[in-house]
Amino acid sequence: xxxxxxxxxxxxxxxxxxxxxxxxxxxxxxxxxxxxxxxxxxxxxxxxxxxxxxxxxxxxxxxxxxxxxxxxxxxxxxxxxxxxxxxxxxx
Amino acid sequence: xxxxxxxxxxxxxxxxxxxxxxxxxxxxxxxxxxxxxxxxxxxxxxxxxxxxxxxxxxxxxxxxxxxxxxxxxxxxxxxxxxxxxxxxxxxxxxxxxxxxxxxxxxxxxxxxxxxxxxxxxxxxxxxxxxxxxxxxxxxxxxxxxxxxxxxxxxxxxxxxxxxxxxxxxxxxxxxxxxxxxxxxxxxxxxxxxxxxxxxxxxxxxxxxxxxxxxxxxxxxxxxxxxxxxxxxxxxxxxxxxxxxxxxxxxxxxxxxxxxxxxxxxxxxxxxxxxxxxxxxxxxxxxxxxxxxxxxxxxxxxxxxxxxxxxxxxxxxxxxxxxxxxxxxxxxxxxxxxxxxxxxxxxxxxxxxxxxxxxxxxxxxxxxxxxxxxxxxxxxxxxxxxxxxxxxxxxxxxxxxxxxxxxxxxxxxxxxxxxxxx
Numbered sequence: 001x002x003x004x005x006x007x008x009x010x011x012x013x014x015x016x017x018x019x020x021x022x023x024x025x026x027x028x029x030x031x032x033x034x035x036x037x038x039x040x041x042x043x044x045x046x047x048x049x050x051x052x053x054x055x056x057x058x059x060x061x062x063x064x065x066x067x068x069x070x071x072x073x074x075x076x077x078x079x080x081x082x083x084x085x086x087x088x089x090x091x
Numbered sequence: 092x093x094x095x096x097x098x099x100x101x102x103x104x105x106x107x108x109x110x111x112x113x114x115x116x117x118x119x120x121x122x123x124x125x126x127x128x129x130x131x132x133x134x135x136x137x138x139x140x141x142x143x144x145x146x147x148x149x150x151x152x153x154x155x156x157x158x159x160x161x162x163x164x165x166x167x168x169x170x171x172x173x174x175x176x177x178x179x180x181x182x183x184x185x186x187x188x189x190x191x192x193x194x195x196x197x198x199x200x201x202x203x204x205x206x207x208x209x210x211x212x213x214x215x216x217x218x219x220x221x222x223x224x225x226x227x228x229x230x231x232x233x234x235x236x237x238x239x240x241x242x243x244x245x246x247x248x249x250x251x252x253x254x255x256x257x258x259x260x261x262x263x264x265x266x267x268x269x270x271x272x273x274x275x276x277x278x279x280x281x282x283x284x285x286x287x288x289x290x291x292x293x294x295x296x297x298x299x300x301x302x303x304x305x306x307x308x309x310x311x312x313x314x315x316x317x318x319x320x321x322x323x324x325x326x327x328x329x330x331x332x333x334x335x336x337x338x339x340x341x342x343x344x345x346x347x348x349x350x351x352x353x354x355x356x357x358x359x360x361x362x363x364x365x366x367x368x369x370x371x372x373x374x375x376x377x378x379x380x381x382x383x384x385x386x387x388x389x390x391x392x393x394x395x396x397x398x399x400x401x402x403x404x405x406x407x408x409x410x411x412x413x414x415x416x417x418x419x420x421x422x423x424x425x426x427x428x429x430x431x432x433x434x435x436x437x438x439x440x441x442x443x444x445x446x447x448x449x450x451x452x453x454x455x456x457x458x459x460x461x462x463x464x465x466x467x468x469x470x471x472x473x474x475x476x477x478x479x480x481x482x483x484x485x486x487x488x489x490x491x492x493x494x495x496x497x498x499x500x501x502x503x504x505x506x507x508x509x510x511x512x
Contacts, residue, residue, distance in 0.1 A: 023466075024444035026139075026425035030418050031448065035507030037500040063482065063494050064460050068446055071464025071478030076444070 021087075022079035024072060040084055048081035116144040122435035124148070125204050125214040127194045127373055129156055132405030132420035133220030134182045134509040139428035140218075141186030145435065148212055150204070151179050152193040156510060159278060160417045161502055162247040166255050167288030168296075169455050175247055177510035197377040199398045216431055218393075219379065219386075220405045220420065221371025222246075223277045226384075229367040231342035240345035241362040244285075245277065257361045258289060263297035265360035268350060270305045270340045272367045275385070277406045277415045279312035280451045280461065282365055287317065287453040290325040302329045303359075305340050305352060309333045312414075313451060313461050315484055320453035320491075340364070370407035377401055385409040390465075390472035391440050392430040393423060402427055411472030413465055419447045421505055442467045450498035457488070458495030 032040050040048060054060035056069035056077070072080070122145045126137045129151030137149040156177045164170035179189055190212075196205040197217065204212045225243055227234045233241065242254040258267065267289055271282035286302050293300040310333070311317075321329045332338030337354025343364060344350075350357045350364075369375075369384025379386045379395040386403040387396040390410040395401045404427050405420035413419045422445045430440035448462045459482035465472040482494060 020441070021425075021429060023441060024446065024464075026429065027422045027444070027446040029425075029508055030421050030446075030505050031497075031501045033504045033508045035511070036504035038497065038504075063490060063497065064448060064462055067460075067462045067479050068448070068464060069478075071446065071466075071475045072444070 021083050022076065024076060025080040025083045025087075028080070028084060043085065045078075045081040045085035048084055049078050052077045052081065116432075116436070120436045121145055122431060123213065123215045124218060124431065125150060125212050126218040126220065127204065128220035128222060128371065128405070129153075129179055129182060130220060130222055130405065130420065131158075131417040131505065131509050132222075132424045133218065135421045135424035136218050136220060136404060136427055137182060137187050138184055138509070139425050140431060141184055143428060143432040145186065145432065147186055148188045148190055148214075149182060150190045150192055150194050150206065150212070152191065152207075154179055154191055157247040157251070158417070158506065159245070159247045159281070160505075162244065162251045163281070163285045163288045164452065164455070165251055166244070166258065166285060166292070167455070168255075168259075168292040169288075172252060175251070177506060181510045194373050195376070197373070197401070199377065199401055202400060215400075215435070217377075217401045218427065218431075219371075219374055219377060219401060219403045219407065220424070221373045221403075221407050223368040223406050223415075224371050226367045226369055229272075230340065230364070232345060233343050233364055233366055237343065237345040237364070240348060241343060241364045243365050244363060245281075245365050245368070254361070254363055258292065261297065261300070261360045264299040265297070265301075266358070267293070267300065267302045267361045267363070268305060268357060268359035269302065269363045269365070270343075270350060271307065271311070271365050273307040275415060276365070276368045278449075279414055279416075280317075280449055283311055283313065283317045284451040284453070285363070286329050287320060287325070287451075290321070290328050291454050294325050294328060300328070303357065304329065304331045305338045305350060305357065306331065306333050307339050309335060312449075313459065313481060316459045316481055317451070317453065319484055320457060320459075324454055324457065368406075370403070374403060374407050379403055380407075383409070389470050390467045391442060391470060392434065393427045402431070411465070411467075412463070412474040413445065413447055413472055414449070414463070416447055416449050417505060418449060418501075419445070421509060422446060445472065448501070450494065450501055452495055452498060453491075454495075456495050457491040458493075458498045459486075459491065460494060 052069050055065040124147050126133045126149045137147045141147045158175040192206040192208045194204050195207050242250045244250040244254040340350045342351045370380045374380040386408050388403050388408045388410050393402045404423040406415040426443045433440040445465045452458050463479035464475045
């Protein structure tokens with residue numbers, strides 16, 4: 001299992017620059033990229049997706065993210081969260 | 092070994108993505124791209140395109156880029172010019188060739204760019220991110236020479252330092268006039284953040300001074316939030332005068348430092364005239380600017396509606412609904428890079444979504460935002476009505492302080508993505 005995991009991570013890492021970012025995903029690094037105090041490092045796709053869903057329905061307080069999350073469907077959020085979690089593994 | 096939940100999710104995500112991988116970039120798919128302009132749009136685009144494996148030349152005339160975002164903090168006396176300044180060399184990454192020179196001519200048929208130094212660059216796709224040119228033919232009396240007496244400070248650099256020096260040298264009790272243009276122009280909330288942060292400095296150092304905004308428009312970006320902040324932080328110091336109250340400036344006299352409005356003549360101690368703007372000159376040379384002065388482009392690929400093979404991003408472009416901001420330029424650059432990569436591979440670029448967030452400060456610890464989310468319809472970007480909008484009115488000082496902190500975080504992230512090595 002350890003080897004399988006390592007191979008999977010390698011595949012995603014080497015390919016991720018060419019990986020198709022889903023619509024909306026590349027916008028996020030304008031605020032959340034390296035150099036931000038609001039880095040998404042260490043968050044899994046599931047954690048990002050859960051947070052965005054809570055911003056979207058207002059159950060999680062926010063200064064800004066509620067207004068942005070309202071512009072994305074649950075499917076779009078899931079795809080963006082998966083891409084961000086994988087993209088970060090390159091660094 | 093057993094995997095915990097997080098590892099399983101990571102592994103599953105990797106597997107799913109591995110199954111959906113596009114083919115590797117072959118030599119025949121490698122595009123030659125020239126990017127003109129090394130600001131938030133061009134620098135981000137160059138780095139993102141190189142990240143996809145394409146062959147990128149970035150042409151920028153200046154050795155340093157000086158950021159407009161953050162420049163009002165210099166005017167407010169709580170940031171240095173060094174915090175705005177990013178060396179072109181920082182943009183370097185494998186696959187990006189940096190050329191410090193000015194593009195002076197473009198042949199869209201032969202697909203070449205001529206540089207002032209004589210070099211001829213060939214391209215498969217050309218990206219223009221030229222920012223704005225100030226129009227010195229739009230306001231009688233306000234020509235290039237007038238910018239010494241009445242700085243615009245709408246391109247950060249020496250003009251920022253000059254305006255700051257004039258504000259510092261002004262006698263206590265003086266009048267600062269800010270004259271913003273009609274829409275559209277670079278950074279819609281910028282003049283009002285500027286008024287706020289100059290007021291911050293004056294309220295601490297020359298409290299009897301006043302700021303008068305002589306505006307060419309009736310309403311402005313984030314107006315309720317700025318007005319609320321001015322009442323709270325600087326009561327009585329800032330006056331906004333729209334055209335219906337005689338605020339429209341019709342001519343200026345730089346030597347006398349006076350501004351003539353529809354209604355009367357105003358004598359300023361410091362006059363900050365922000366003239367109307369258009370796309371940077373190279374856009375006109377390339378034939379991609381229309382009669383409005385801006386560049387109509389696709390909201391999918393940012394390719395010009397007027398000249399094929401030339402793409403325009405940032406303040407110069409008109410892709411639909413997005414405002415002219417550094418955030419927009421950076422977001423557009425990343426969508427453009429992905430779209431060009433698809434085109435070079437012979438694939439169809441996806442219909443994108445983009446966001447914009449503009450932070451403004453009314454004081455060093457008082458921030459708020461306007462945001463928007465955009466998607467594409469019939470080739471142009473439109474704003475999603477259910478999303479975006481302003482920070483709430485009436486928020487606590489803690490919330491305003493948090494947004495000011497996030498504004499600084501945003502600046503750190505976007506400048507690192509665009510400029511920092």
